[in-house]
Amino acid sequence: MRILILLLAILAPTLSQEVNCPTGWTGNQITGSCFLLVKESLDWETARRKCESIGNGAVLATIHTSQDNKFVKDILAKESSIPFAAWMGGTDFYNAGKWMWTDGTAVSCFTDWDKGQPSGIYDNKTEDCLAWWKGFSWNWNDVKCTAKLSSVCMIPVNKCGNGWTEDPVSRTCYKILDDKNDWETAKKSCASLNAELASIRTYQEYMFVRDFLNPSDEQNFWLDGNVAKDGSWVGVPMAPQYL
Incomplete structure (x- = not known):
């Protein structure tokens, strides 16, 4: 057996911890996670691969806490060059209705879906990938995976x-x-x-x-x-x- x-x-990191992130990344002092905003417009799969190609354990952002979610939303709200939305690492492409993070965990412990989301389909197009959506005050929205959006990479704490x-x-x-x-x-x-x-x-x-x-x-x-x-x-x- x-x-x-x-x-x-x-244990969870303390509020006063020092975060050492690579150059160009922004560290969340509460959780210890590091984030990088990628302004280039990419589809979800390309955005995922781009984050992982950076190294240092980087992934397309997987958001498990309200602290990390608020931290990223504050970054996006201050960035006027992001017109519509930004990808994060969640999808139900492989099992419709079962949202999973790219780290293999379920999108369940913390969520920030906007009202009526995830809708599953829009304009007859299936929506299987997860993004922060500007028109929803940067709350979560499901989007067709082929859409070209900015994205947020993350180096999680382990x-x-x-x-x-x-x-x-x-x-x-x-x-x-x-x-x-x-x-x-x-x-x-x-x-x-x-x-x-x-x-x-x-x-x-x-x-x-x-x-x-x-x-x-x-x-x-x-x-x-x-x-x-x-x-x-x-x-x-x-x-x-x-x-």
Whole structure:
């Protein structure tokens, strides 16, 4: 049985942290993320590739927090040369109605859709890509992916280290170990890494872990928690029906 490990030592960054971004990028002092406005008019896929070609882990912006969303909207509001909209890294092209970020997580923990959005279609054209829209006060709008727009690149913060995956909302770190062990041995394996078996505290964490494990993967994974003598669950802070 494969093991899911949760490292609890990674916390959200403080308000006073210093952000070191590459030259030309703007850093959000609250979240630690770096942003770059690309004024060139590109379709969504070209914009995605352009951001990733920059290096330093840059991606077409994936917005998981209200702080990063407001930060970018403030940048766009001050930039008069952006006529219509700016791409971010969300799409439902591969599964209509299921919006996903390019980092593989669902567009669900935080959203800023304008009223009536996403509409799915406009002027008989399917709208499968996500953008900040000037006419909606820079709220989110779904747009046809072939539209030529400006875009926002982002270097997200990941303090987890190699081999770990960070939940950008809770700032906790996850890792899968392929060793097949019983539950007690799994806990000891986690402890040897200064970590714990995963303990799901919120619905948002549950959604992130579910997407991280890949719903198509038929293998099972240990979580923290066991049953006490009185039948109650120990170490399971979230309702067991979600797990």
